[in-house]
Amino acid sequence: MSALLEVRDLRVRYGHSVALDGVELEIGEGELVAVAGANGAGKSTLVNAVAGWSRGRVSVTGQVLLDGRDISASPAHRRSAQGVVLVPEGKGVFEQMTVDENLRLVRAPKDAVGKRYEVEDVYGLFPQLRDRTAARCSTLSGGERQMVAIARALRAAPRLLILDEPSVGLAPRLVVEVLQHVRELVHGGLSVLLVEQNVRATLDVADRLYLLEQGHVAGSGSADAMRDDDRIARAYLGGLSR
Numbered sequence: 001m002s003a004l005l006e007v008r009d010l011r012v013r014y015g016h017s018v019a020l021d022g023v024e025l026e027i028g029e030g031e032l033v034a035v036a037g038a039n040g041a042g043k044s045t046l047v048n049a050v051a052g053w054s055r056g057r058v059s060v061t062g063q064v065l066l067d068g069r070d071i072s073a074s075p076a077h078r079r080s081a082q083g084v085v086l087v088p089e090g091k092g093v094f095e096q097m098t099v100d101e102n103l104r105l106v107r108a109p110k111d112a113v114g115k116r117y118e119v120e121d122v123y124g125l126f127p128q129l130r131d132r133t134a135a136r137c138s139t140l141s142g143g144e145r146q147m148v149a150i151a152r153a154l155r156a157a158p159r160l161l162i163l164d165e166p167s168v169g170l171a172p173r174l175v176v177e178v179l180q181h182v183r184e185l186v187h188g189g190l191s192v193l194l195v196e197q198n199v200r201a202t203l204d205v206a207d208r209l210y211l212l213e214q215g216h217v218a219g220s221g222s223a224d225a226m227r228d229d230d231r232i233a234r235a236y237l238g239g240l241s242r
């Protein structure tokens with residue numbers, strides 16, 4: 001099976017400081033791939049580079065291939081039209097607009113390859129949003145807001161949905177709820193690249209996980225294998241015993 005997305009020798013510098021140092025990564029069709037790592041490891045830098053987003057003065061080299069075709073030179077809006085859709089860290093909704101307005105504002109491009117989600121489809125996936133259609137997003141709970149952010153991204157007809165810390169600031173119960181929703185989307189055929197701090201909850205839903213340390217991939221493997229990886233166990237799961 002050829003990969004839906006492939007990242008080859010990705011290097012990102014902010015001025016003289018190296019944030020990513022030769023990262024290689026692959027995501028298959030219908031796979032949920034997670035990226036974990038400490039604060040500042042380069043997770044957001046990685047997903048921003050995949051989506052073609054830049055924060056400040058940044059130099060990016062290496063290749064990002066979608067269906068084997070190099071999209072490294074495409075701007076973010078082109079990549080999004082091709083199905084690489086990012087929900088950036090801490091963003092993704094217009095706070096002063098209602099849930100419904102947020103969802104209707106996004107439309108899939110005419111030639112979208114990814115699955116199309118009408119507003120009704122999205123409410124079907126996130127029933128609790130249906131009760132809040134007329135609510136301003138500023139009045140939603142953190143979990144509801146994240147669901148709106150994911151729902152908006154779905155409206156763009158993604159093939160690869162990239163989520164940068166969708167559960168940041170959420171209570172543990174809501175983290176699990178948001179991640180379960182993500183897993184259901186993957187059951188429906190979507191591919192997802194998920195950045196998450198909550199490694200324990202992530203390993204329960206992810207197919208594979210990459211561990212990023214100081215801008216390079218320190219380890220990767222199936223969720224089961226990574227659960228037993230010493231570095232993951234020590235740093236994220238509270239010791240080596242389970």
Ligand SMILES: Nc1ncnc2c1ncn2[C@@H]1O[C@H](COP(=O)(O)OP(=O)(O)OP(=O)(O)O)[C@@H](O)[C@H]1O
Pocket residue numbers: 014017019037038039040041042043044045046055056057089
């Ligand atoms: N716009 C920027 N200009 C300069 N340095 C930056 C910029 N964005 C990120 N960095 C630096 O690059 C490194 C990687 O940052 P990045 O935001 O990718 O980390 P992260 O793994 O997403 O961290 P977190 O878990 O805190 O979100 C950090 O050292 C950070 O300070």
Ligand SMILES: [Mg+2]
Pocket residue numbers: 043044045089164
């Ligand atoms: Mg980040």
